[in-house]
Amino acid sequence: MPDQTAIPEDAIPENSAELARPSDSRLSTEEITPPLTEWLSAKAGSPATITGIHPPDGNGMSSETVIVDAEWDGEQHNLVVRVAPDPKSDPVFPDYDLDVQFKLMEHVGTTTKVPVPPLYWSEPSDAVIGYPFIVMGRVDGEVPPDVLPxxxxxxxxxxxxxxxxxxxxxxxxxxxxxxxxxxxxxxxxxxxxxxxxxxxxxxxxxxxxxxxxxxxxxxxxxxxxxxxxxxxxxxxxxxxxxxxxxxxxxxxxxxxxxxxxxxxxxxxxxxxxxxxxxxxxxxxxxxxxxxxxxxxxxxxxxxxxxxxxxxxxxxxxxxxxxxxxxxxxxxxxxxxxxxxxxxxxxxxxxxxxxxxxxxxxxxxxxxxxxxxxxxxxxxxxx
Ligand SMILES: Nc1ncnc2c1ncn2[C@@H]1O[C@H](COP(=O)(O)OP(=O)(O)OP(=O)(O)O)[C@@H](O)[C@H]1O
Ligand SMILES: [Mg+2]
The missing domain is CATH 3.90.1200.10 (Aminoglycoside phosphotransferase (APH), C-terminal lobe)
Structure with missing residues (x-):
């Protein structure tokens, strides 16, 4: 069996954005918590608090997925925040439109029986945390791994x-x-x-x-x-x-x-x-x-x-x-x-x-x- 380095660490298109990127985090969870809290409150129309926030690997925010636990209206919301890649980080693809992805999932969710994640809101601008992002509900389950395949x-x-x-x-x-x-x-x-x-x-x-x-x-x-x-x-x-x-x-x-x-x-x-x-x-x-x-x-x-x-x-x-x-x-x-x-x-x-x-x-x-x-x-x- 080859060691993992025989396979490009991120052998899969969208994961490839992670490879060869400078390893320092572009944002810290501490930095994004206040603006994200404010944004969630405005979207929910009620004061929100973030009770937990962590990247899946616990390694700062070089990853584009952030796990967020939030509360508003007395309810707990288990969220996944996907942050757009940094265009200055030499991305694998020349452009990346998360807002369109959000709307496509909404479209599929409303026009078919195909399961998509619960969709909260999309922020197409850089104004809140420096990059566009989308907020989804967290879906439990398992994903077939890419690394190793x-x-x-x-x-x-x-x-x-x-x-x-x-x-x-x-x-x-x-x-x-x-x-x-x-x-x-x-x-x-x-x-x-x-x-x-x-x-x-x-x-x-x-x-x-x-x-x-x-x-x-x-x-x-x-x-x-x-x-x-x-x-x-x-x-x-x-x-x-x-x-x-x-x-x-x-x-x-x-x-x-x-x-x-x-x-x-x-x-x-x-x-x-x-x-x-x-x-x-x-x-x-x-x-x-x-x-x-x-x-x-x-x-x-x-x-x-x-x-x-x-x-x-x-x-x-x-x-x-x-x-x-x-x-x-x-x-x-x-x-x-x-x-x-x-x-x-x-x-x-x-x-x-x-x-x-x-x-x-x-x-x-x-x-x-x-x-x-x-x-x-x-x-x-x-
Ligand atoms: N709504 C969700 N609920 C639970 N987990 C999610 C959700 N959205 C994404 N994830 C997790 O994030 C992983 C990557 O998601 P996705 O395939 O959309 O993005 P990607 O561009 O391939 O990201 P990456 O480069 O981080 O792998 C998924 O395999 C899953 O583990
Ligand atoms: Mg993927």
Whole structure:
């Protein structure tokens, strides 16, 4: 088993914001308590007190999640405050709109049966604590871990096959529920005239890549993958609300039932396959790493053919062109790994490799996917 450093400490997109960031806290809990108390009082329309406040790791506030216990109107409120990343800290993504994420969760919560956290209020300005933030109710339960990935040993590997199948089915039902939600027109960027939602998605991925390589050498593999994506882009004009970072690591489960769908940072308009394929791409990343480390992982979990079948049952629509979409999402994920590794080199936490493609941990998987040889190599895990 590789030690944890063999996997980028934050192997997952949104977690990546934590990697290679200067370690000193940007704010202390002492500093934010008075303004947050005042703000909560104004929002609640009644004097609030904060009875407990701590980052989950007890390490100052370099993390973006703060656990807050508050009281108003004689009632206890268990809250989670998510604070936007500091744009000056060289974030993984060029922009981050928490207020839109809050409104998307509200939209999904009011238009579908898909579970989202209880939503209190959003503060889109920097005026209160220096950064935008949102306040949610705290949902009890368990999240499949990313570090180390759940395939390496976790409550999921310890569960029964039936429990995992139930979790898989109900998560896929939630995905179908999101796709049945009406389009929140004013929350998600519309494609340009004559452009499909998928083409607009690819255009933004290309912009992200161009931003990522500003002032440094690019990755021949990612450039080949982008070219491949342009040439093989499915001809579809489907445009639905897609969750974006659609994977089990962004779900809080209670007894294997989804209790809250989190993390709407990558939500976009697009075809449903974007979401169906993202979870498959990320599971393959974790499962391949686990097998490379000589362990079994979860070969019968989140299998591509099962996911496609369950999604079709839940939504009435069979996903199409999934070879494309899993490869496309793997490319996006590889790009994020590349970006994270470039930052690690800049912060002196990693060596610049001779070959820029060596910054991409899953480069063999991505190459095999765009060459069309990946799936035959994984036998009945397809
Ligand atoms: N409403 C909530 N109730 C309980 N826990 C929550 C809630 N929202 C977020 N969390 C906790 O915070 C973690 C990260 O949340 P989320 O996936 O939304 O953000 P992220 O951008 O991935 O954050 P990070 O980089 O801190 O992992 C979740 O895995 C969960 O443990
Ligand atoms: Mg997340």
């Amino acid at each position: 759940y395939t390496f040993g976790s409550w999921l590997t310890e569960a029964t096959e039936e429990q995992r199948q139930q979790l898989q089915r109900e998560t896929i039902e939630a995905l179908a529920g999101i796709h049945a939600s009406p389009m929140p027109e004013d929350l998600l960027e519309a494609p340009r005239d004559g452009e499909t939602a998928l083409a607009a998605h690819l255009r933004r991925v290309e912009d992200f890549y161009a931003w990522t390589i500003e002032g440094r050498s690019g990755s021949p593999l990612l450039e080949r993958a982008l070219q491949w994506a342009r040439e093989n882009l499915p001809d579809t004009d489907e445009s639905l609300l897609t969750w974006g970072d659609a994977r089990i690591g962004n779900v809080i489960y209670q007894d294997f039932h989804p209790a809250a769908i989190l993390d709407w940072e990558m939500a976009a308009r697009g075809p449903r396959e974007l979401d169906v394929a993202w979870g498959i791409a990320l599971h393959r990343f974790f499962q391949d790493l686990t097998e490379m480390a000589g362990m079994e992982g979860l070969p019968t979990f989140w299998r591509r053919s099962d996911v496609e079948k369950m999604y079709a049952e839940a939504s009435g629509v069979t996903p199409k062109d999934m070879d494309f979409y899993v490869a496309y999402n793997t490319m996006i994920y590889s790009m994020i790994l590349f970006r994270v590794q470039c930052r690690a080199v800049e912060y002196g936490q990693a060596e610049e490799p001779d070959d820029p493609d060596d910054k991409i941990l899953n480069k063999a998987t991505l190459a095999a996917m765009i060459d069309g040889t990946y799936w035959e190599g994984i036998g009945d895990q397809r």
